[in-house]
Amino acid sequence: MDRHNGFEQGPIRPPSEASSLLLRVNRNCPWNRCTFCSIYKKSKFSLRPVDEVIHDIDCIHDFIIRLQDRGTSPAALQKNLSPGEEPAFYAAYNWLEGGMESIFLQDADSLVIRPENLLKILRHIRSRFPGVKRITSYARSDSVARIGDEMLKEIAAAGLNRIHIGMETASDTVLKLVRKGVTKETHISAGLKVKAAGIELSEYFLIGLGGTEFSQLHALESADALSRINPDFIRFRTLHLPDKITLYPDGDTRYRWAPDLTLAKEVLTLIEHLHGITSRMTSDHSYNLFQEIDGTLPQEQERLAGVLRTFIAMDREQQILFQVGKRAGYFLRLGDMADPGRVNQVRDICRQSDITPDNADERIHEIVQDRMRRGMPF
Ligand code: SF4
Numbered sequence: 001m002d003r004h005n006g007f008e009q010g011p012i013r014p015p016s017e018a019s020s021l022l023l024r025v026n027r028n029c030p031w032n033r034c035t036f037c038s039i040y041k042k043s044k045f046s047l048r049p050v051d052e053v054i055h056d057i058d059c060i061h062d063f064i065i066r067l068q069d070r071g072t073s074p075a076a077l078q079k080n081l082s083p084g085e086e087p088a089f090y091a092a093y094n095w096l097e098g099g100m101e102s103i104f105l106q107d108a109d110s111l112v113i114r115p116e117n118l119l120k121i122l123r124h125i126r127s128r129f130p131g132v133k134r135i136t137s138y139a140r141s142d143s144v145a146r147i148g149d150e151m152l153k154e155i156a157a158a159g160l161n162r163i164h165i166g167m168e169t170a171s172d173t174v175l176k177l178v179r180k181g182v183t184k185e186t187h188i189s190a191g192l193k194v195k196a197a198g199i200e201l202s203e204y205f206l207i208g209l210g211g212t213e214f215s216q217l218h219a220l221e222s223a224d225a226l227s228r229i230n231p232d233f234i235r236f237r238t239l240h241l242p243d244k245i246t247l248y249p250d251g252d253t254r255y256r257w258a259p260d261l262t263l264a265k266e267v268l269t270l271i272e273h274l275h276g277i278t279s280r281m282t283s284d285h286s287y288n289l290f291q292e293i294d295g296t297l298p299q300e301q302e303r304l305a306g307v308l309r310t311f312i313a314m315d316r317e318q319q320i321l322f323q324v325g326k327r328a329g330y331f332l333r334l335g336d337m338a339d340p341g342r343v344n345q346v347r348d349i350c351r352q353s354d355i356t357p358d359n360a361d362e363r364i365h366e367i368v369q370d371r372m373r374r375g376m377p378f
Pocket of ligand 1 (some may be wrong): 029030031032033034037038039040108140166180
């Protein structure tokens, strides 16, 4: 969504922020160079003046007051909107319906703006919506690392209580290859800073970013960094790369997409090498093959590792059925394969799509790439 009478919202939010009010404090990504990320590639980064953001907060506040007025129905309000008021109206309406508990600051890195401006925005949110329980944001590790400890505590006291960081990997080799623009040490110091400020921290691990060559290094280095940070959440995302993107540019030819079995081993290595932490681990994205990974460390670490071990130990035909059935929407978890009806339907798909043990990884990769080209889910 773009600008409408001043009110703006950006293109994305984490799935966990589905009920949050999206409040855009700046536009796009200040870095925008990660090779695997195309979200903001065609858009230029810009800061929004604080007054504009304050105006957006007031706009939402105004609609909420009117929507809560028992004398005015939402339909009547909607009918009398002035041109261009719809985006703010719908944002307010949806937020009210969602319980008005949380606000997500957009876009890719709200902590890159001047801390005093962020404080102004947070304090204004608090004054307008004192009942809000959670204010959250994406941030890059290097932006967080640049903020002083005391200032970060002030930001926390003003209401920012969860930060989502796309760690992706803590392997310096892979970080450099994909031009993430941060190092493992920056990831660790930023993560520790967030925690020390009393802000909840969500770290994202990008499955597959190391391809086949660096898969295990990617897992081991990330496990080491996450063990040192102890984030509140570790979330999984899976790399899906359009054909035209070169993941490792600058003439490096080492990237080979990794098949699902390699990725299962990668995630298992990560889980097995996490130690001394109390994070909640979650695979909360439908593109992930193992969405059932959801539990708290350390008590559920073995159970979570068990999901991967079970898959790795399956015979090849069963693995293929799960790989296909999960993507085709027949299975969500490995246990769903106990249903013979669903298994037979997936067998039919394999037959129709010419998927055999000899060509399964390539065929599944081709199908996923094709669906991505056509903008279809997979
Ligand atoms: S920092 Fe995040 S939003 Fe920006 S290019 Fe990298 S992955 Fe994309």
